[in-house]
Amino acid sequence: MPRWASLLLFFIPVLLLLVGAHVYLFRRLVRDVTEHRGLRRAAGALFTVGFAGAFGARALGAVLPSAASRVVGIVFLAWIGLVLYLLMFTLAADALRTVARWRARRQAASGAEPSEPASPERRALLGRGLALGAGVAGASVTGFGTWRAFHPPDVRDIPVRLPGLPKALEGFTLVQLTDIHIGGVLQRRFVDELVSRTNALKPDLIAITGDLVDGSVETLGPFVAGFGALRARHGAFFVTGNHDYYSDADAWVAFVKSLGIQVLRNRSVTIGDGAASFQLAGVDDWSADRLGEPGYDLDAALRDVRPDRASVLLAHQPSNFDEVARRGVGLQLSGHTHGGQMFPGTIVGDLIWGSRNAGLSRTEQSLLYVSRGCGFVGPPMRVGAPSEIARLVLLPG
Structure with a gap:
């Protein structure tokens, strides 16, 4: 198989994964958490620049001085890692929410009284808490992993x-x-x-x-x-x-x-x-x-x-x-x-x-x-x- 074909088979799934991850994370960590238009626009711009940079960093680096090119490379490659860990923790948070809802429906179907009535406000607060937790966990692991990568090998x-x-x-x-x-x-x-x-x-x-x-x-x-x-x-x-x-x-x-x-x-x-x-x-x-x-x-x-x-x-x-x-x-x-x-x-x-x-x-x-x-x-x-x-x-x- 020609090398260009192998590269294509690799990059197309990666591209689709990154597109899906950026859309999903924006919806779960931004749109579902805040109604503030300014914050939504700023976060949307960040996700857009991050996605574009993940694929365009090499081309951008080619026209920048070497020191600036290195910084651009580090930032956008780290962004890919951040998206990966945000995706992992957000999916885990959504899985917890799904399990909690399933247990509540099962409890209701059995005729038992829920220990505490659910409310839209409580569900929204829980969603924000899980989203915040996923964001902090993803950023923390990304920070540690980046520090460890640049630390001299043991x-x-x-x-x-x-x-x-x-x-x-x-x-x-x-x-x-x-x-x-x-x-x-x-x-x-x-x-x-x-x-x-x-x-x-x-x-x-x-x-x-x-x-x-x-x-x-x-x-x-x-x-x-x-x-x-x-x-x-x-x-x-x-x-x-x-x-x-x-x-x-x-x-x-x-x-x-x-x-x-x-x-x-x-x-x-x-x-x-x-x-x-x-x-x-x-x-x-x-x-x-x-x-x-x-x-x-x-x-x-x-x-x-x-x-x-x-x-x-x-x-x-x-x-x-x-x-x-x-x-x-x-x-x-x-x-x-x-x-x-x-x-x-x-x-x-x-x-x-x-x-x-x-x-x-x-x-x-x-x-x-x-x-x-x-x-x-x-x-x-x-x-x-x-x-x-x-x-x-x-x-x-």
Whole structure:
């Protein structure tokens, strides 16, 4: 399927959902709550601008200075998240009202006297209270999620028993960065903070497992250049993610290499010396072939990987891990899922990926670690899936 057709199939349902959400929220949180014409007009203008901005922020940002473009992007992307949470809480409030009405009708049908006579004034007051509660709850979750998204990722320590790891490498620290999504919102300041936190861990090796950027080298190169300051005893390594392909993966691979970061495109290298070593392999993104690129080639990546030695595979997506486990790879590091990023996306992610949505899981004798990622995509929010810098401490299996 052509990419334009895939985008169309994605954006049409999203457009319809946003239209319906804006109309419903205006009716429930504004029209049904106040008869003040000024307030209704102001709220109507806010909803109209918010809806238009959600789809036009990119075009508007293209004609604004970079600083203003970033602010516009943050505001309108956050608006989408706010609408999502207002919708969730307002639907929940309406469900409570529906249950209360059903119970009252059932009580009346049974002939029992209601404990307190219902009145239009009481119903209106209850409706306003529920609407206010839904609005406050939605705004509170949005505020927390936005703060959490821009807060530097926490360090998450994960001890991993890697089959075949030499005793001499016990305690080897591998720091994983993934799904950073440098773009119109996350820029150089975020990069510098991420690099500083990573270097402070004094890692033996750094792995960047894809979705580094959302944009061109020309636009984002000055921001991404900050990753040239990453320091690890055995260096930093990069594999491509699907968003890197949306942004011209070949150009980004060349740029990343210029920063002194090694790129593993369906190949492997040896980390360490002699018997005190393990094999590190990397594959291009699983979905690259759907974008007309050569893409994922597990056979090529594992061609020189010996089954009797410890091995680690860098792969952006946790897809195809059953086959990776069948090949006897000891550990795969992935990202892509963001752990769902925002509730209820966390639940959807668990339904799609199961135990592979986030964290450490095992298939046969092979381990998979899926990081929730460092950045975000879409609304600048993290709710129920905090961002992370994963520090994996390797131990003999």
